[in-house]
Amino acid sequence: MNAGVRLHGVRKTYGDGTVALDDVSLSVPPGRFVSLIGPSGCGKSTLLRLVAGLEAQDHGQVSVHGVSPEDACAAKLIGLVPQTPALLPWLDVLRNVTLPRRMNRRAAARRAEIAGVEARAVLQEPDMLSLLARAGLAEAVHRLPSQLSGGMQQRVAIVRAFGLRPDVLLMDEPFSALDEFTREALQEQLLDLWDELQTTVLFVTHSIQEAVRLSDTVVVMAPDPGRVVDVIDIDLPRPRGQQLLEQGRFHAYEDRVRNALRGAWRVPGAA
Numbered sequence: 001m002n003a004g005v006r007l008h009g010v011r012k013t014y015g016d017g018t019v020a021l022d023d024v025s026l027s028v029p030p031g032r033f034v035s036l037i038g039p040s041g042c043g044k045s046t047l048l049r050l051v052a053g054l055e056a057q058d059h060g061q062v063s064v065h066g067v068s069p070e071d072a073c074a075a076k077l078i079g080l081v082p083q084t085p086a087l088l089p090w091l092d093v094l095r096n097v098t099l100p101r102r103m104n105r106r107a108a109a110r111r112a113e114i115a116g117v118e119a120r121a122v123l124q125e126p127d128m129l130s131l132l133a134r135a136g137l138a139e140a141v142h143r144l145p146s147q148l149s150g151g152m153q154q155r156v157a158i159v160r161a162f163g164l165r166p167d168v169l170l171m172d173e174p175f176s177a178l179d180e181f182t183r184e185a186l187q188e189q190l191l192d193l194w195d196e197l198q199t200t201v202l203f204v205t206h207s208i209q210e211a212v213r214l215s216d217t218v219v220v221m222a223p224d225p226g227r228v229v230d231v232i233d234i235d236l237p238r239p240r241g242q243q244l245l246e247q248g249r250f251h252a253y254e255d256r257v258r259n260a261l262r263g264a265w266r267v268p269g270a271a
């Protein structure tokens with residue numbers, strides 16, 4: 001079976017000699033929600049950029065549904081939600097989320113071939129108004145981005161990404177600039193959409209609670225050089241509402257991730 005996303009023995013060195021990733025292997029089955037967590041500089045964003053085809057590795061292989069990231073991007077299999085929403089300021093919310101949807105038939109055919117689905121299904125337009133309403137944006141569809149709060153803008157960016165129905169969605173700390181209350185509400189909406197659309201998600205975060213709440217698997221990374229130090233499967237029932245967050249088994253997973261992160265801070269070779 002083709003893994004949704006697969007990295008094997010990946011090394012990435014930047015021009016100044018920084019080894020951002022060293023011998024990273026990771027296999028993310030289709031439909032799984034996987035978080036990357038680790039200290040600043042451990043290569044989380046670099047890993048996403050490699051999967052998105054925005055950077056190239058020096059060694060090893062990266063594949064998305066069995067093809068190169070460039071092929072997967074050209075066939076529109078991949079969606080990306082950056083840290084800041086990057087909406088077009090002159091378009092209202094509805095136009096912002098519908099504009100990128102226009103997909104040509106050739107890309108649709110290639111995508112269908114790679115992902116093993118019918119081209120017709122790929123070309124089907126999702127109901128963007130309904131997706132916006134599900135994200136709590138029904139009243140805002142005709143507003144401009146400048147008339148929205150930061151949390152609302154980020155919701156629009158998430159709806160836009162899901163509206164493309166990507167097979168793989170890459171999210172780089174999408175909630176880091178938001179207050180805790182908005183963040184929790186958005187986590188819930190993200191899980192709802194993910195549950196419905198069955199997208200494979202790679203999600204970068206600095207929050208242990210967020211990683212445990214959202215993920216099927218948490219990948220813990222360490223810096224100098226950037227590498228994977230632990231892969232923790234989160235075997236908790238879904239939906240993961242507020243109640244679960246207060247339970248011992250949830251805290252036990254938080255502790256496991258925290259301990260793995262403590263190890264990640266240690267300098268290799270130090271006593």
Ligand SMILES: Nc1ncnc2c1ncn2[C@@H]1O[C@H](COP(=O)(O)OP(=O)(O)OP(=O)(O)O)[C@@H](O)[C@H]1O
Binds near residue numbers: 019020043
């Ligand atoms: N374009 C670049 N040129 C040179 N070095 C870079 C470049 N981009 C990233 N790096 C370096 O590569 C390493 C990994 O960076 P990356 O941004 O992937 O880490 P990160 O885990 O996402 O960090 P953060 O949590 O702070 O966002 C860091 O040492 C960083 O300084």
